[in-house]
Amino acid sequence: MNLLSRHSQLSKTALACFHAPSNHESLHAALSSVPREASALGLLLVVGASFPDVPVIEHIQHCTHEEVLDIVRTQHIGLLVSDVFDPLLYEQVRRITSAPIVLIRESWRRDEAEQLSLIPRLIITHRCVEESREFETRLITLYTSGEVLPPLTGALVKRAVVFLAEHATKAVSRWQLSEAVHVSEDYLTRIFRKELGLSPWEYLNRYRIYLATILLKESTLTINEVASQTGFQDQAYFCRVFRKIKGCAPTKIRSTGE
Numbered sequence: 001m002n003l004l005s006r007h008s009q010l011s012k013t014a015l016a017c018f019h020a021p022s023n024h025e026s027l028h029a030a031l032s033s034v035p036r037e038a039s040a041l042g043l044l045l046v047v048g049a050s051f052p053d054v055p056v057i058e059h060i061q062h063c064t065h066e067e068v069l070d071i072v073r074t075q076h077i078g079l080l081v082s083d084v085f086d087p088l089l090y091e092q093v094r095r096i097t098s099a100p101i102v103l104i105r106e107s108w109r110r111d112e113a114e115q116l117s118l119i120p121r122l123i124i125t126h127r128c129v130e131e132s133r134e135f136e137t138r139l140i141t142l143y144t145s146g147e148v149l150p151p152l153t154g155a156l157v158k159r160a161v162v163f164l165a166e167h168a169t170k171a172v173s174r175w176q177l178s179e180a181v182h183v184s185e186d187y188l189t190r191i192f193r194k195e196l197g198l199s200p201w202e203y204l205n206r207y208r209i210y211l212a213t214i215l216l217k218e219s220t221l222t223i224n225e226v227a228s229q230t231g232f233q234d235q236a237y238f239c240r241v242f243r244k245i246k247g248c249a250p251t252k253i254r255s256t257g258e
Helices: 002-006 027-032 034-040 065-074 087-096 110-116 133-145 151-166 174-181 185-196 200-218 223-229 235-246 250-256
Strands: 043-047 060-063 077-082 101-105 122-126
Touching: 043 065, 060 065, 065 077, 065 087, 077 133, 087 101, 087 110, 110 122, 110 151, 122 151, 122 185, 151 174, 151 185, 151 200, 174 185, 185 200, 200 223, 200 235, 200 250, 223 235, 223 250, 235 250
Parallel strands: 043 060, 043 077, 077 101, 101 122
Antiparallel strands: none
């Protein structure tokens, strides 16, 4: 580079410097392999009625609960997303493929979370995260890398998810959550974010806003009453969090019913 910078003509020429990525002989070979590697990621299989739109993932197939095993047996699966609670089904799926499984439902009971904790590479979450860009990024990472917490560590996150939902309408402190899961606050925050892409407190706020949105649409409660019944200390703070997550004021949700 020093020689080029001193050259009378080449010193004014634009240069692009690169090196070949590991496992590739040249940059051309690396770039040529991208489509092949993308197709090797497999199918994103969606079981159930709804699924957050992830435009980056192209190979998506929707199916019914009854069709899952036939598809898993005949096609390469990169990620399975479902809203169906069926531990036996997922145990059978796990015998066929190691693809991550993400279960997204409106509610979770403790016993359900405990049952699913026995199945490796399975994540549970609530529908409140479907509009979260952080969770979307986590889904893409799951699809491309397949990285999931070990079962025992993942079980801690599942307990935290259930605890947060059970106590969302009340004040929840960090020490209460960590004590319920039996780990330190910092450790829980770290593994929770790694598993779901959000911190426990970001998750809690999203769950509370999810509950609040339902109340705004289906009840005649005042904004202050909605805030109080979904765990917020005051109306002003509720409105700030609501606008941050939903992109509008609570009154707009009520007036439009969106």
